[in-house]
Amino acid sequence: MLTPKQYRLLMFIHKTTRETGCCPSFDEMKEALGLKSKSGIHALLDALVERGFIRKLPHKARALEVLKLPKLKPSSIVAEEKAKEKLVAANDVEIPLYGKIAAGTPIEAIANETDKISLPADMLGNGEYYALKIEGDSMIEAGILNGDTVIIKKADTAQNGDIVVALVDNSEATLKQIKKDGTDVLLIPKNEAYETRRFPATRVKVQGILSSLIRTYH
Amino acid sequence: MLTPKQYRLLMFIHKTTRETGCCPSFDEMKEALGLKSKSGIHALLDALVERGFIRKLPHKARALEVLKLPKLKPSSIVAEEKAKEKLVAANDVEIPLYGKIAAGTPIEAIANETDKISLPADMLGNGEYYALKIEGDSMIEAGILNGDTVIIKKADTAQNGDIVVALVDNSEATLKQIKKDGTDVLLIPKNEAYETRRFPATRVKVQGILSSLIRTYH
DNA sequence: ATACATATGTTCTAATTTAGTTCTTTGAGT
DNA sequence: ACTCAAAGAACTAAATTAGAACATATGTAT
Numbered sequence A, B: 001m002l003t004p005k006q007y008r009l010l011m012f013i014h015k016t017t018r019e020t021g022c023c024p025s026f027d028e029m030k031e032a033l034g035l036k037s038k039s040g041i042h043a044l045l046d047a048l049v050e051r052g053f054i055r056k057l058p059h060k061a062r063a064l065e066v067l068k069l070p071k072l073k074p075s076s077i078v079a080e081e082k083a084k085e086k087l088v089a090a091n092d093v094e095i096p097l098y099g100k101i102a103a104g105t106p107i108e109a110i111a112n113e114t115d116k117i118s119l120p121a122d123m124l125g126n127g128e129y130y131a132l133k134i135e136g137d138s139m140i141e142a143g144i145l146n147g148d149t150v151i152i153k154k155a156d157t158a159q160n161g162d163i164v165v166a167l168v169d170n171s172e173a174t175l176k177q178i179k180k181d182g183t184d185v186l187l188i189p190k191n192e193a194y195e196t197r198r199f200p201a202t203r204v205k206v207q208g209i210l211s212s213l214i215r216t217y218h
Numbered sequence C: 001a002t003a004c005a006t007a008t009g010t011t012c013t014a015a016t017t018t019a020g021t022t023c024t025t026t027g028a029g030t
Numbered sequence D: 001a002c003t004c005a006a007a008g009a010a011c012t013a014a015a016t017t018a019g020a021a022c023a024t025a026t027g028t029a030t
Helices: A004-020 A026-033 A039-050 A075-086 B004-020 B026-033 B039-050 B075-087
Strands: A054-056 A064-066 A092-102 A116-120 A129-135 A149-153 A163-168 A172-181 A184-188 A197-200 A204-216 B054-056 B064-066 B093-102 B116-119 B129-135 B149-153 B163-168 B172-181 B184-188 B197-200 B204-216
Touching (some): A004 A026, A004 A039, A004 A064, A026 A039, A039 A054, A172 A204, B004 B026, B004 B039, B163 B184, B172 B204
Parallel strands (some): A092 A129, B093 B129
Antiparallel strands (some): A092 A116, A129 A149, A149 A204, A172 A184, A184 A197, A204 B204, B054 B064, B093 B116, B129 B149, B149 B204, B163 B204, B172 B184
16 A cells, blocks of 8 residues: 555654644655655655545645555564564664765765664673675675675774774775875775775874674575 | 644644633734744734634634644653653573584584573574584685674575585584585585585585674774 | 724735755666 | 666745734723
8 A cells, every 4th residue: 555655754744743733844754764855755745645645735834634544554664663673672782874885986974863773782892883884895805795784983093904984085985904104094905806095194084993794694 | 734833823822712711912922932023923823724723703802713723642642652662672682602613624513502692683583593603714705704603593404505504424514505416415615725515415414594694803 | 972092903025944846867776 | 778766956935033004993081
């Protein structure tokens, strides 16, 4: 009946309307679903109107009304809720999943606070941690594969030889082994197909040190 | 349905009407919402009339009537649900760590029931799991390194190409990729320095399938 | 009753902020 | 190559706010 996104949006509207008395704006809905643009909300709302779940006054702000709720949840939502029930154990710690990071060519490293992964507390020490999803194969010879999740301990300095999240020129974040060479810094991939890159230390910021790695098969 | 301002005004009208018996003047509403001009009140009232929440007698003083209120969950329930969301703490999942397993030459695979590791429940599906510590480097090209911890799902059959815990001749357990070749079974290391070994299927028992991998640095 | 005072509601303009719509581009997954 | 969801930007409309002028009741004093 409804797609998972439609269902999530409908429930969000229903929930906030009942809790706050007024209905959410496009931007609030955008945030709630983890989208970065509100044009998608528009499409989802149209779909919900078409299916008779909500009514809207066009061109009015915050003028939505939930007419009915679906009897059936999309199965993916059910699965998600079940997973969540199992989830967070007493000892577990949740850390934010900040996005993907290049092991090959640099890519995004953007926080989407909605995504979290939970870990047993004993995998972490003191300090702040976050997780990144590896994209690319530049660290393959260090046993870090495309799709792996790495747990990063926040830090702004590192030891020679550590594998770190390095931000170059405040724009590209990448996971590499770091070595200092005089006033320069070497970012060393672990894949013969990639070149070590050298930067003046001023252009490179350490954003964290590789603490652990999690891989899921299948 | 309503904007926050509209909602605040509606609730103010409702409250003062109930408490004082007569409804507030424009100036009183203006004060209540912290505005400096009452023209805004007029606009808000128009919006509330348009949405059917109030009725007004034009040009009459203090002549408003609240027709309906947005349905709200009792705040006690809202608070309760919020508390529940935070609580989500369920059970820690502990799985036994059975010992070390050869990735190189076969070694021990002895259960030491005292050792356990805890995992976030969402890393596991249904079924039974156990953990092994990798010793050796025969799977290094599959990103499985010496010292890694692998999570194994108990199973006695596997798909072609799965990485499995294989017990050979009831004596040596090893982690390898498995392939069937007629009545034989191939145990394939992922390291050029090691040879694929071939056994009659009767000599090899699958004891589990690789499900995930955890590595800790430092 | 007339005139005035007071309290209150209505309208208008205008500036600013917030919100909704639409269209084009991008990127991932067939 | 095709499709679809999402991102992004540009645009339009609505909401909010203020200030002032104006209108309409109602009561009071003459």
